[in-house]
Amino acid sequence: MVCCLCHEAEIGGMEDRTQTSLIALRRILRATELNARTLARATGLTTPQLIVLEIVAAAGRATPKDISGKAGVGQATATALVDKLEARGLVTRTRSDLDKRVVWVAPTEEGRELLKTAPDPLQKTFSAQFEKLPDWEQAMIVAALERVGAMLNAGALDAAPLLDVGAVDRK
Amino acid sequence: MVCCLCHEAEIGGMEDRTQTSLIALRRILRATELNARTLARATGLTTPQLIVLEIVAAAGRATPKDISGKAGVGQATATALVDKLEARGLVTRTRSDLDKRVVWVAPTEEGRELLKTAPDPLQKTFSAQFEKLPDWEQAMIVAALERVGAMLNAGALDAAPLLDVGAVDRK
DNA sequence: GCCATTTTATTCGCTAATCAAAATATCTAT
């Protein structure tokens, strides 16, 4: 196999490739979704709970508002998720002294331990195989993923206001 | 920019790239998730409901068991989702004559119409931008996405039914 | 033909996620 893919590019039809990449994208989504479920079962936590725990552990501590923003859920939901984690002894709540409105959520030793000992199988599988790839292919994948991410995020920004308008005319 | 990325590959640290690609992957997942929510709001349906409708429309008709398999949920859930769609007049239930246990779920005219007019910002923006890319970059992205998909599926190779979110891709 | 097994769809009881709106407590600026 060679580094440059341009030759292979000529083979497939031009229009197919959009479809092909969308299909590939969906396969990736599907795989990660399945992964999330098995991970959830393995740790005894649900996926949203695990996400919150990861956010908190990554930052060292976080307010419910931080969590809500980073996890992409409402504040009420964030509170509910923190409740569950706190009940399981994986995080603690501490009221701030400087601003008594804010609550710091921090992982307990047990919470950190759980993240360490229950590593994401997605990450594991991916990492293991990714690191076996030749250098050029790693670089290609990084570039492609970032490209796709940028494209999708650009779309999300454009689409938001547009959708609000169109949301009414149905039903 | 040139076709071959090998030069750039030398720049970044070797270990970073695994992390970088995981981060990029998460951005993609996040974007598609947000997209699903806005799409759901725009159509007045929830994401699982939309998936079921797409499965039914793609196949012409489907039994609750089919749906359950393709959507990756239990039969009870499939029944519940069909209930919602039926209540909104987007699908119909018909008992089979040959085997009176089975129920055929088929889209109504209104259901098909909704899928046609439903804006799918993810697909739309992705396609629009993807098609503007130079040939070599398209090929690179397809190759990379398929590579990643294969790697992830290797981890969870239960060959689960494909998520038919697309409504376009049929084998 | 008859009974046991399997298959298909549905119902029921329960947990979790999620949101919007209201309630509470606290801070900040005037």
Add this chain to the structure above:
DNA sequence: ATAGATATTTTGATTAGCGAATAAAATGGC
């Protein structure tokens, strides 16, 4: 000091999802 802003939680509701139980119909062995 008071009005408004901010952070969190509570409340009330909907949806998704699972597993177990149920009902109805097909199938296979005898």
